Amino acid sequence: MNAFLGHTATLVALLLAGGGAAAAFIGGRTGDARYVAWARRAGVAVFALVLTAFLVMERALVAHDFSVSYVAQVGSRTTPLFYTIISLWSALEGSILLWALILSAYTALLVRWSTHRYQTEAGPDSQVPYALGTLLCVNVFFLLLISWPANPFHLLNPAPLDGPGPNALLQNSPFMGVHPPLLYTGYVGMSVPFSLAIGALLAGRIGPDWTKLIRRWTMVPWTFLSLGILAGAWWSYEVLGWGGYWAWDPVENASFMPWLTATAFLHSVMVQERRGMLKMWTITLIVSTFLLTVLGTFLTRSGVLASVHAFTQSPIGPFFLVFLALVLLSSLALLAWRSETLESEGRFDAALSRETAFMVNNLLFAAFAFVVLLGTMFPLIAEAVRGAKVSVGGPYFNELSVPIALLLVFLAGVGPALPWRKGSLELVRGKFRWPTIAALGAGIVLAVAGVRAPLAWLTFVLAVFSAGLLVVEFVTPTRARHETTGEGWVLALWRVVSSNRRRYGGYVVHSGILVIAVGVAASATFRQEEEWTLRRGAAAQIGRYRIQFDSVWAVKESQRDGVIAATTIEASGQPFGRLFPRLNYYPTAMEPIGTPAVREGLREDLYLVLMAYTQDGQQATLKAIASPMVGWIWLGGGIVALGALFALWRSRGEAARRASRPDAERRGGARVPSEALR
Amino acid sequence: MALSGRKASVAVGGAVVLLVFAYLIWGGIGNNLVYFLTPSELWARGPAAYGASIRLGGVVEASSIRWDADKHELRFRLVDAAGTTRPVEVVSTGLPPQMFTEGIGAVVEGVWSPDGVFHSHNLMVKHSNEYRAPPPGSKPAEYYRQLFRNQRS
Numbered sequence: 042m043n044a045f046l047g048h049t050a051t052l053v054a055l056l057l058a059g060g061g062a063a064a065a066f067i068g069g070r071t072g073d074a075r076y077v078a079w080a081r082r083a084g085v086a087v088f089a090l091v092l093t094a095f096l097v098m099e100r101a102l103v104a105h106d107f108s109v110s111y112v113a114q115v116g117s118r119t120t121p122l123f124y125t126i127i128s129l130w131s132a133l134e135g136s137i138l139l140w141a142l143i144l145s146a147y148t149a150l151l152v153r154w155s156t157h158r159y160q161t162e163a164g165p166d167s168q169v170p171y172a173l174g175t176l177l178c179v180n181v182f183f184l185l186l187i188s189w190p191a192n193p194f195h196l197l198n199p200a201p202l203d204g205p206g207p208n209a210l211l212q213n214s215p216f217m218g219v220h221p222p223l224l225y226t227g228y229v230g231m232s233v234p235f236s237l238a239i240g241a242l243l244a245g246r247i248g249p250d251w252t253k254l255i256r257r258w259t260m261v262p263w264t265f266l267s268l269g270i271l272a273g274a275w276w277s278y279e280v281l282g283w284g285g286y287w288a289w290d291p292v293e294n295a296s297f298m299p300w301l302t303a304t305a306f307l308h309s310v311m312v313q314e315r316r317g318m319l320k321m322w323t324i325t326l327i328v329s330t331f332l333l334t335v336l337g338t339f340l341t342r343s344g345v346l347a348s349v350h351a352f353t354q355s356p357i358g359p360f361f362l363v364f365l366a367l368v369l370l371s372s373l374a375l376l377a378w379r380s381e382t383l384e385s386e387g388r389f390d391a392a393l394s395r396e397t398a399f400m401v402n403n404l405l406f407a408a409f410a411f412v413v414l415l416g417t418m419f420p421l422i423a424e425a426v427r428g429a430k431v432s433v434g435g436p437y438f439n440e441l442s443v444p445i446a447l448l449l450v451f452l453a454g455v456g457p458a459l460p461w462r463k464g465s466l467e468l469v470r471g472k473f474r475w476p477t478i479a480a481l482g483a484g485i486v487l488a489v490a491g492v493r494a495p496l497a498w499l500t501f502v503l504a505v506f507s508a509g510l511l512v513v514e515f516v517t518p519t520r521a522r523h524e525t526t527g528e529g530w531v532l533a534l535w536r537v538v539s540s541n542r543r544r545y546g547g548y549v550v551h552s553g554i555l556v557i558a559v560g561v562a563a564s565a566t567f568r569q570e571e572e573w574t575l576r577r578g579a580a581a582q583i584g585r586y587r588i589q590f591d592s593v594w595a596v597k598e599s600q601r602d603g604v605i606a607a608t609t610i611e612a613s614g615q616p617f618g619r620l621f622p623r624l625n626y627y628p629t630a631m632e633p634i635g636t637p638a639v640r641e642g643l644r645e646d647l648y649l650v651l652m653a654y655t656q657d658g659q660q661a662t663l664k665a666i667a668s669p670m671v672g673w674i675w676l677g678g679g680i681v682a683l684g685a686l687f688a689l690w691r692s693r694g695e696a697a698r699r700a701s702r703p704d705a706e707r708r709g710g711a712r713v714p715s716e717a718l719r
Numbered sequence: 720m721a722l723s724g725r726k727a728s729v730a731v732g733g734a735v736v737l738l739v740f741a742y743l744i745w746g747g748i749g750n751n752l753v754y755f756l757t758p759s760e761l762w763a764r765g766p767a768a769y770g771a772s773i774r775l776g777g778v779v780e781a782s783s784i785r786w787d788a789d790k791h792e793l794r795f796r797l798v799d800a801a802g803t804t805r806p807v808e809v810v811s812t813g814l815p816p817q818m819f820t821e822g823i824g825a826v827v828e829g830v831w832s833p834d835g836v837f838h839s840h841n842l843m844v845k846h847s848n849e850y851r852a853p854p855p856g857s858k859p860a861e862y863y864r865q866l867f868r869n870q871r872s
Contacts, residue, residue, distance in 0.1 A: 404736075408740060411744075412744060412747075415744060415748070416748065419748060423752075429754065430754070430755035431752045431753060431754050431755065432752075432753045432755070432774070433748060433751055433752060433753070434751040434752070434753050434772055435751075436750075436751045437747045437748055437750070437751035440743075440747050440751075441743060441744065441747050572791060572813055572814065574788065574791070574814075631818060631844075632816055632818050632844065652814050653814050662814050
């Protein structure tokens with residue numbers, strides 16, 4: 042029953058998505074509103090059907106309906122309810138179903154959003170149906186996958202009595218409930234700006250309204266992608282037991298590459314908006330972002346690259362390759378066809394300007410993405426060309442990404458400080474004075490305090506410099522407002538930042554990135570690691586911590602058995618509490634899977650892993666890692682999210698203005714800057 | 720049309736940046752490649768393989784495991800899956816995974832030095848990607864069951 046229902050829903054959704062796409066393109070071409078209306082209805086219906094399929098799968102999982110092939114693959118009667126629910130995305134077919142659900146939800150959002158945008162005073166706007174048609178085509182591809190090569194709804198007859206449960210690594214931490222949905226919401230969301238870009242190219246109209254629109258639709262998935270990547274890093278840190286959070290694993294790279302190009306896009310689109318420049322480049326970036334998400338999915342879901350995340354060999358590889366080639370070729374053809382509408386209107390006026398900072402920023406992000414792409418793809422290239430089995434080691438990525446990242450940290454402050462068009466040296470001198478002094482001071486203090494690692498030192502100094510420049514951007518207008526209006530400092534600051542949420546939200550995002558950079562540099566450079574075999578009651582020292590092994594015992598849980606070690610910690614001679622690292626034995630896993638015990642702090646994390654123990658419980662082998670400032674990475678992620686939210690939130694004044702002048706907004710007509718209205 | 724001075728300098732600057740970037744990437748990849756080899760392939764490469772990053776995969780030879788508890792140092796020999804090749808002597812620091820035992824597939828990452836010893840910094844026990852139940856009486860399960868028995872007594 043469940044299998045039939047789910048499979049039928051996906052098949053009907055596939056047909057509707059195909060029909061809707063065709064209707065959208067016909068409607069766009071002919072300007073016939075009836076076709077467009079059909080396409081819009083199809084878009085909503087696809088979402089309803091995929092949601093049905095998704096809920097059917099959840100019901101089958103929760104009810105342990107092992108006649109559904111996917112349930113038999115990942116379900117188990119002993120798995121706790123929470124892990125049963127999230128096991129939907131613990132293997133290939135289910136993760137594509139989640140993908141399709143999020144994609145169709147975005148499609149429905151696009152339909153909802155475009156309700157009043159198709160019929161304009163100037164006649165039907167063909168960009169809207171073209172974008173919807175493109176997005177429905179992407180839907181067709183993923184629905185094709187779940188109806189055919191990655192169908193999770195095969196009927197098993199006879200049904201097995203029980204299943205193996207999800208992959209043990211994926212049921213070891215509740216974070217698996219958060220990380221994939223966040224990441225997918227970001228990853229899949231990149232198909233919306235892609236569709237809007239293709240829609241605009243097809244319609245042959247890339248105006249200022251387009252720029253604003255596509256930027257907003259990129260900010261949302263960008264925020265989710267950022268959080269998803271960080272949540273993945275956190276998962277890796279809390280579960281995998283090596284005390285690190287980033288290993289340049291192909292899947293991490295696959296999530297990171299579109300983030301890099303999307304970030305580049307969010308910057309270059311501002312140049313396009315302000316100066317009408319870099320149009321071709323900007324649109325190339327958003328198309329590349331989407332292509333990289335498809336490539337990433339292909340790399341990690343087809344089994345061509347070995348990875349923690351790679352599921353077993355599956356037949357979907359060729360499908361992805363064909364889709365990738367189709368998207369690549371049609372996008373290139375479209376860009377070539379429309380190249381005349383993408384010509385630059387403005388030109389660079391001066392080397393010392395914000396445009397230049399954005400240009401350099403874009404080159405750096407593009408270079409970064411290329412470095413990661415090459416390192417990820419090289420094993421495939423080498424095997425195809427020379428037949429040699431190789432992998433590219435982490436040092437390659439580190440050696441090349443650290444200098445790029447350092448320059449980006451520098452630009453995170455310098456870019457916002459430079460004015461558009463032409464900066465004067467005097468202005469630069471005025472703005473840069475205090476941040477430079479602060480950075481030099483920090484450099485001296487750090488050197489005196491014994492920071493001898495040059496790259497970490499440089500990261501800290503550059504971060505202080507950039508943070509100083511950002512502070513100046515907040516303080517200068519606040520002081521001006523405070524002096525002219527007599528408002529209090531806090532109120533003046535609030536009025537200033539709310540008058541241009543996009544800009545100040547962006548600066549908050551920048552400061553979050555600086556916090557992350559500091560956390561990464563500190564934790565990667567000053568990490569200490571020790572491993573000891575201790576008898577009961579014995580203790581060992583790492584950094585300022587003294588770790589005493591008390592006892593080890595076993596526990597039984599419904600889906601697994603566990604072995605827990607108890608330790609008592611002293612920090613600098615003071616009691617610091619107790620930590621309980623454990624090993625978990627899953628019936629389906631060959632090896633025990635550890636749960637490290639982590640004592641998190643902004644200053645330093647203490648990370649304990651139970652490696653082994655003797656059968657009499659008298660001895661245990663513990664690995665201890667002390668890494669400073671790991672917490673800053675998660676903190677920075679929170680700041681990034683807050684800044685992005687602030688930038689996205691439409692202020693009340695802006696919403697009112699939009700409501701009163703919808704046409705001007707829609708056509709991208711001249712808007713009076715909000716400052717001038719006061 | 721001849722390039723103006725400004726355009727030419729931008730083009731030259733761009734080319735220089737690109738070349739430097741390409742050179743860095745080329746060197747970066749070349750120095751950081753990890754080769755996947757079996758013991759027989761390692762012997763076939765001979766001294767050319769000294770010093771390179773290698774991921775060596777094979778089977779742990781019977782009665783070759785020596786564990787030095789004081790130094791936390793593990794020594795063993797790896798042979799090809801067929802078991803016919805000359806064994807490669809491996810030394811690694813740190814406790815091996817609990818699955819580690821004679822006759823099991825193992826992968827070591829490290830460097831082969833001219834004294835013929837492979838210095839591993841990462842030891843992994845090889846099992847297929849499919850998750851399946853460990854055979855009864857296998858080492859990890861036995862381990863914690865013993866702990867249970869001791870707790871009860």
